[in-house]
Amino acid sequence: MxxxxxxxxxxxxxxxxxxxxxxxxxxxxxxxxAAPRSRSHxxxxxxxxxxxxxxxxxxxxxxxKPPARTGRSAFLTAGGTHFVNxxxxxxPHAPACVQDAQxxxxxxxxxxxxxxxxxxxxxxxxxxxxxxxxxxSIVYRLPPSTYIAAGHKLFEENCSSCHLAxxxxxxxxxxxxxxxxxxxxxxxxxxxxxxxxxLQVQATEKPPRLTKKEAEEVAAWINSLAPSAPYIxxxxxxxxxxxxxxxxxxxxxxxCHTITGAGDALAYGxxxxxxxxxTARQVAEAxxxxxxxMPRFTGNLSDAQVRDIVAYVTxxxxxxxxxxxxxxxxxxxxxxxxxxLLFGVGGLMLVGFWIGDRAK
Numbered sequence: 001m002x003x004x005x006x007x008x009x010x011x012x013x014x015x016x017x018x019x020x021x022x023x024x025x026x027x028x029x030x031x032x033x034a035a036p037r038s039r040s041h042x043x044x045x046x047x048x049x050x051x052x053x054x055x056x057x058x059x060x061x062x063x064x065k066p067p068a069r070t071g072r073s074a075f076l077t078a079g080g081t082h083f084v085n086x087x088x089x090x091x092p093h094a095p096a097c098v099q100d101a102q103x104x105x106x107x108x109x110x111x112x113x114x115x116x117x118x119x120x121x122x123x124x125x126x127x128x129x130x131x132x133x134x135x136x137s138i139v140y141r142l143p144p145s146t147y148i149a150a151g152h153k154l155f156e157e158n159c160s161s162c163h164l165a166x167x168x169x170x171x172x173x174x175x176x177x178x179x180x181x182x183x184x185x186x187x188x189x190x191x192x193x194x195x196x197x198x199l200q201v202q203a204t205e206k207p208p209r210l211t212k213k214e215a216e217e218v219a220a221w222i223n224s225l226a227p228s229a230p231y232i233x234x235x236x237x238x239x240x241x242x243x244x245x246x247x248x249x250x251x252x253x254x255x256c257h258t259i260t261g262a263g264d265a266l267a268y269g270x271x272x273x274x275x276x277x278x279t280a281r282q283v284a285e286a287x288x289x290x291x292x293x294m295p296r297f298t299g300n301l302s303d304a305q306v307r308d309i310v311a312y313v314t315x316x317x318x319x320x321x322x323x324x325x326x327x328x329x330x331x332x333x334x335x336x337x338x339x340x341l342l343f344g345v346g347g348l349m350l351v352g353f354w355i356g357d358r359a360k
Contacts (some may be wrong), residue, residue, distance in 0.1 A: 053248030112298040113140060113182065113230030113288035132232070136239075137286060137307040140231035143181055143220035147213075154214055158194045167222050172198045175227040179289070184219035185232050186285035192280075201269040202292055205277075233284040237311045245312030248305055252297065261317040266293055275313050283310045 019360075044243065110116055115123070118133035125131065131142045143151075155167070162173035169175030176184065187193040188210055192203035210218065216232065250259060256272035258264050263274040271295050287306050290296030301309075 027059040040102065048323070073318075087335045110299060111302050112296075113138075113303070115229065117303060124331050125294050129227075134233075135303055136236060137303040138233045138235050140182070140229070140233050142223070143216040145220070145224075147220035148224050149221075150214075151217035152217065154210065154218050156220055158209065159218070162195070162198050167225055178228045179222070180230050181216070181219040181223045181232050182230040182285045183289040184222050184293070185215050186282055186289060186291055188215035188218060190282060192291075202271065205273055230288045233281060233288065235280045235284050235307055235310050237280065237307065237314070240307050240311035242308070242312050242316060244305070245308035245310075246316065248309050249312050249317075252301070253309070256294070261313060277319055278313065278318075280310045280314050283313050 115130055116135040117135060119135045122132065122134045122136075122139050123130070124133075129142075132139060134140045155163075156165070159167075159176075162170060163176055164170050167176040187203070189208055189212060191206040194209060195203045196206065208215070219232065232346040253261075256264060256266065257275055258272075261275035263272050265271045272294070278286075284306055286294060287297050287301065287309065297306075
């Protein structure tokens with residue numbers, strides 16, 4: 001029987017087809033894992049250019065000449081640049097909120113996840129401190145002050161060896177003063193911090209060591225050293241537009257994360273991570289804080305637009321419908337076409353050989 005099989009005309013094509021298929025599958029799997037490890041120098045240059053461009057755009061959008069102060073409107077001034085708060089502070093502690101914002105440096109531009117865009121209904125103050133701000137799309141919360149003591153202990157146990165005792169930074173890790181609670185929450189909840197290897201080129205995502213509450217406790221203590229924004233965002237996905245989210249994602253995110261959100265390699269061992277496991281909060285935090293090589297989107301994306309992107313990522317990218325059949329991991333049309341050609345045409349060839357043999 002074995003000798004007869006060797007003489008069959010379609011055994012060799014079948015073996016070749018199977019070998020190529022297995023090789024392709026292994027190549028796709030290894031390519032997806034190795035993607036975050038290489039790219040040309042031009043990619044890094046492109047990323048740097050994009051960051052600078054975003055900053056310039058933000059400056060152009062938010063720098064305005066302040067009109068005369070009227071009613072309860074307030075202006076926050078930073079280095080001669082005036083940012084207009086067009087929303088009146090209609091709360092009992094409104095003046096204290098504005099003074100506190102000026103004192104602790106909430107001088108961020110418009111559309112940056114700062115109190116400048118807060119609507120009266122979502123602005124809350126406690127003892128002269130802004131504890132919540134935002135609008136119907138995203139509400140930014142300050143972790144409770146009762147978290148500070150526990151956060152100090154957690155910081156000493158998990159972070160102080162690199163960032164030093166008062167988060168001032170060292171040769172192994174940057175200063176954390178003034179980064180805002182959202183930055184700390186993102187790095188801790190994604191497992192990037194505490195880092196497995198402090199001096200690695202880019203911290204990789206891994207199962208988080210601390211719980212969600214512990215991450216907020218650490219953020220509360222670090223923010224108590226040098227209060228700043230953005231606070232931790234809670235995204236309201238109700239009413240989000242998936243169509244706008246898809247367009248905004250393609251324009252602002254797909255160049256690095258790819259259109260399927262699978263991530264891609266950048267330069268010098270850095271990479272844009274996959275978005276397939278990111279939570280809504282983490283996506284919003286990344287957009288507002290710009291972790292790693294990612295630019296901080298300041299001045300060019302409103303909270304409503306950020307909400308649309310978050311909705312698209314967490315719904316369409318993380319849960320694709322794949323109306324054409326098996327999605328193949330979202331590897332793209334070129335690879336999908338190659339698979340169809342390989343198995344479709346190859347399968348027809350085998351059927352033809354089999355019919356030919358039986359006709360003899």
